Amino acid sequence: MMKDNKKSTRQFVDDMKALRKRKPDPARIEEFNKIMEKDEKHDQEESSEPAKKKIAKDSEVEI
Amino acid sequence: MGRVVSFSEFDSYYAEIRKRPDGVLGTIFDTNILISLTYEVKSNHEEVFDFFDECLVPERDKGFRFFTTVNTHSEFLDFNRRLLMTENLRDAIDDNSKWKIPAKAKTQIQYQSGQLKRREEQGGDPVLNDTQIKIIKSAFAAGRFSGNAGWLALCEAFLRDELDETEKNLGGFGIEYISPHEADKTGLFEKPIEWSDAKRISEKTCLSLSDAMILNALQCSRFPFIVSADFDIGYAIMASKEMKDVVMPDSVAKKYRDYHFDGHE
Numbered sequence: 001m002m003k004d005n006k007k008s009t010r011q012f013v014d015d016m017k018a019l020r021k022r023k024p025d026p027a028r029i030e031e032f033n034k035i036m037e038k039d040e041k042h043d044q045e046e047s048s049e050p051a052k053k054k055i056a057k058d059s060e061v062e063i
Numbered sequence: 064m065g066r067v068v069s070f071s072e073f074d075s076y077y078a079e080i081r082k083r084p085d086g087v088l089g090t091i092f093d094t095n096i097l098i099s100l101t102y103e104v105k106s107n108h109e110e111v112f113d114f115f116d117e118c119l120v121p122e123r124d125k126g127f128r129f130f131t132t133v134n135t136h137s138e139f140l141d142f143n144r145r146l147l148m149t150e151n152l153r154d155a156i157d158d159n160s161k162w163k164i165p166a167k168a169k170t171q172i173q174y175q176s177g178q179l180k181r182r183e184e185q186g187g188d189p190v191l192n193d194t195q196i197k198i199i200k201s202a203f204a205a206g207r208f209s210g211n212a213g214w215l216a217l218c219e220a221f222l223r224d225e226l227d228e229t230e231k232n233l234g235g236f237g238i239e240y241i242s243p244h245e246a247d248k249t250g251l252f253e254k255p256i257e258w259s260d261a262k263r264i265s266e267k268t269c270l271s272l273s274d275a276m277i278l279n280a281l282q283c284s285r286f287p288f289i290v291s292a293d294f295d296i297g298y299a300i301m302a303s304k305e306m307k308d309v310v311m312p313d314s315v316a317k318k319y320r321d322y323h324f325d326g327h328e
Contacts, residue, residue: 006123009100009116012236016101019228020143020150026161028220033163035212042208 065306067297068288069316070114076310077122080287088251089128090119090310091281092238093291094138097131099312102146104189107292110312119290123237130241130251131233132280134273142190143229144222149179149191151221152199165213171202243283256283270299281307294318 007015068076081087099111123129131139155162156172164172175198179189191199203214243252256279264282265275274296281289288308289296292315300306301324 006237007232007235009112009120009236012232013101013103013112015232015235016229017103019225019232020147024151024220028216029161032213032216032220033161035209035216036163036165039165039208039213 065300065303066308067301067316067319068308068310069313070110070118070310071313073114073118073310076308077118083287085285087127087287088285089130090286091130091132091241091277091284091289092135093277093289093293093296094135094142095292096290097135097139097233097238098142098188099292102142102188106186107312107314110314111292114312129236129238130286131238132241132277134277134280136233136240138273139233140226140229144226145192145196146190147221147225148196148218149189151217152176152191155217165203168199168202168213171199175199241280241284251285252283253285254283256280264299264303268295268299268302270295274299278306298322 066076077087096111099105099107100115102108105111119127119129152172153176154160155164156169175191175195178195179191183189200214203217204211241248241251243249243256260282261272261275261279264270264278265272270278274293277289278296278299282305286307288310290310291297292312294315297309297311297315297319300309301319301322
């Protein structure tokens with residue numbers, strides 16, 4: 001590789017920084033948020049379901 | 064016997080070794096040097112940047128080659144993986160963020176970020192370690208309907224293709240991955256890399272196996288020196304009669320003044 005094909009130190013450091021600072025794709029954020037919304041909905045449905053009746057403990061009944 | 068050469072001594076050192084009949088083909092970079100160069104938060108960033116800019120890059124442009132080994136290459140990628148995850152997670156819980164991070168995970172990210180502040184105050188990097196990342200990961204999964212889907216979506220958003228881009232940047236700067244197994248690189252080695260030699264290097268000063276592998280690669284190569292900011296690397300080099308040299312930031316090199324090894328004044 002010749003000199004003109006290689007980055008300067010400044011360019012290399014700036015490119016590495018730019019990689020770190022790159023914002024995630026909004027479509028990925030939306031995808032993630034949908035997953036979280038489904039979770040939330042599921043949690044709400046679960047908490048609004050009537051509590052299942054517990055089997056009464058009867059000390060006289062042998063299982 | 065290996066020498067610790069400070070950045071400020073490099074010009075005269077390099078002028079001397081260039082006179083060797085086989086010339087100077089290139090050097091190996093330790094992970095910490097690459098991190099110091101590319102991560103401006105590091106305290107010796109400016110020192111390392113100037114050394115590259117003023118000493119190494121002009122030589123690179125005349126044919127001097129830059130290399131990473133399997134260890135330094137993977138460690139550098141690994142650092143960037145954790146750094147990308149750290150900075151993205153912190154942004155994701157920001158007040159203005161569009162991410163809907165669940166409360167439990169948000170609490171954990173905040174807590175682990177607090178730990179990083181303390182680590183930074185003690186001189187460490189403000190970057191999540193793998194133990195912390197595992198804790199955050201489990202906060203996303205535990206008890207949720209979607210299971211791991213949320214965490215996987217985050218990884219996709221934060222990391223996908225980023226390691227490829229990191230490698231491309233290394234390549235664009237002229238840093239090559241060296242392997243004795245690649246046909247076009249065999250000429251850069253004087254002898255095969257053996258595990259037994261790495262173990263002996265490790266045993267000599269209780270050097271980590273990872274660092275011993277890096278030094279072993281240097282020993283087997285035709286390069287006269289490694290560039291590192293790791294005190295243990297310099298210590299191992301000074302403690303052994305067979306070792307090659309290490310070029311280090313002055314801020315690290317001066318720490319050896321209180322250490323006396325046979326053959327060193």
